[in-house]
Amino acid sequence: MSAKKPNVERDVTINKSEFKAAVVRHLHCTLGTDENKANNHAWWKATCSAMQEQVLEGIRKTQKTHYLNDTRAVHYFSAEFLMGRLLSNNLQNFGLFDVANDALNELGVSLSDVLEEEPDMALGNGGLGRLAACFIDSLATMELPAIGYGIHYEHGLFRQEIQGGAQIERPDSWRDYGNPWEICRPESIQEVSLYGYVETKYGENGRIQKEWHPGHIVKGIPWDIPVVGYGGKTVNVLRLWQSKSSGYFNWDVFNAGGYVDAQVENVQAETISKVLYPNDETEAGKELRLIQQYFFCACSLKDIIRRYKRAHGDDWSRFIDQVVIQLNDTHPAIAIPELMRILVDRAELDWDQAWGICTKVFAYTNHTLLPEALERWPARMLEKILPRHLEIIYEINHRFMKEVDKKWPGDNAVKARLSIIEEGNEKMVRMGHLSVIGSFAVNGVAELHSRLVKQNLFPEFDALWPGKLTNVTNGITPRRWLKACNPALSKLIDKKVGADWPLELKKLEGLEKYAGNKTFQKQFMQVKQQNKQLLAAEIKESLGFDVDTNAIFDVQIKRLHEYKRQHLALLHIMALYRRLLENPDYDMHPRVFIFGAKAAPGYKLAKDIIYAINKVADKINNDARVNQKLKVAFLPNYRVSLAEKMIPAADVSEQISTAGKEASGTGNMKLALNGAVTIGTLDGANIEIAEEVGDDNIFIFGLTVDEVNELKASGYKPYDYYYKNPEIKAVLDWLETDYFTPGKPGALASIKQSLLDHGDQYLVLADYEAYSKAQEEVDKAYRDKERWAKMAIINTAKMGKFTSDRSIRDYVERIWKLNACPVRKG
């Protein structure tokens, strides 16, 4: 039982002239244009189509191999896949990047310009969605039979514009002009039922039978996105479901004169996959969201069962050997009662047998402890949309309560805590509880987070089923997040440790012995300098001002959330500004603070923080007294492809969440891998990063989880810090003036209010002083060029643990029990 290391040798052989011919052929025959007329967009599509020939061949071989070997496979259920762009990644993974570059060059076209034409596939919000994308990359690379299942959103995460400093959301249209990668599979369309009522019947043998009479039926159309493993052997797919009305047109209504009404059902059905909910760690308790979740789970389960039945007919006994389903957070938790419904109502298995299957098929990953992100659905809403599923959930709960009673006889308090149903004004269904009860394994995403899941979120579950709750620390794919996004550093690394580090990231440790070597330090920092120049050009183009590439590039990129504390960084920037105004000789190395962040459209304070960053940036960047030393750049529309430009250029990585709140973080890993040094709290995977790089190569500050709890328990008073620390007082008061928002005093006051009058829930003020001191240490360290270079190199060298291949190996060996299934030529 193992996930073998994949072979580096490439399976695809296509040379430059063949590639060139394929691109031209697609210009002519697929796009109906020619070399003289084609713009970059057409060249992009033609290049994708040329690649797609290789990709489709890879899919065919992979699926045939999996079918012939009747393999066990993992099915990764996720409402989000934040894929980014695919062309550069697919070229890299097939080993065809240089071939394509040369081929296009000869055609007079620049590959890098062509790559810029690709819209990001942004079918996710943030961490959880990008993790899913890294995981399916690793699964294909490790030649593991796997399929990702999700939703084919017509509009992904909104495009962010900044107008007058404020975030404006615009629709994302990633496939308006067609997407060359996706393959429609009408032969695998599924139907999904919704609404209606349940009829109770008595079968011949006296068995009670339930029949769901749905009120609506919608169609799920599968679109496959290829997932090319590094080395180009295994090409798995990500299958995304698009919703369509099942009756193409309601002729009865139409004939009766109701032309518009006849369309209504179509529109409603198509709304299901229309748009991604732009929420990140906030609740989206909307009927449509529940329908989205059920829609993709029901389609995917039917798809899995269809494939299983093709090999095993109606014999369910091997289902648990063939199928494992990973639930990426609770969004797909409704799959648990859905599988029960299929097994009990349709396949007519008895309850215990069905439950035995379910609880060996599902595993669940928790990605957050924030109470507002833990999904709960009103029972009445479930009853309306999925009446049979609510009955099944009640039955699961009823049986589970008996088990609880055995362990804690008569303890009603524990029952109330563990029940799937939360009683209150309104009965709610707790999807986290359902997920834990219906799964055989539950994991958190970093050591600390998993410990807190056990101790705080699900302590009784841990007592009831010891060993079920476990940890799998997150990881990132080094193919995208170093090899493809940082070619200069990759080449330098190849020379020192060989070229197979993208498959065995621990090989980067070979760099450690050069960390003190002056020549290597120079080369390493020269690459960083080049990358900073590229980012400076991006900043100039996007924001219109210059930044000094000798300054420290201090980068904070992530969703905007109070717990991530972008406003802590903002207060510190304002304090530096103030210090420089008060003392023009204030001694600091020039620094550019660079942000990228989207706020959920309904999250007022998060949007206020974006506004404040931009307003403070405007003032500082235009203040000649300080802007030789200090600049602030908020790059709009943070997304995967922008991250690929920012990460290689970062000197400092800001990971400053309140301890206990960031489940893991993955940006922290990407930045460190590219030689950025972290300033961070003891939170999430920062702790494991610190263990790897050692205390001398990271700037840790602030309260620990225990200290946070103690401070809160003893009654945290943010005003104490306000009165005690004149700098805190000055910058908070500054927010209330019209200094940054001329003519609009108070426009930034909500931040001050949240920190003082609303209790500073995330302890920004309590950590301020420690943060500010740690930043002084960063400044000091950076000025010592050799020391800094050494730190940066060690960060890259020690990131081996954080490859998503290691995470996947953990899942495979400890949870999924899968075997690799190598795909051979022919």
Ligand code: 8GP
């Ligand atoms: C994120 C966590 O915040 C982040 O620390 C972690 O690295 C990442 O998941 C991957 O594990 N959580 C979410 O994105 C999340 O909970 N999103 C749900 C609300 C949609």
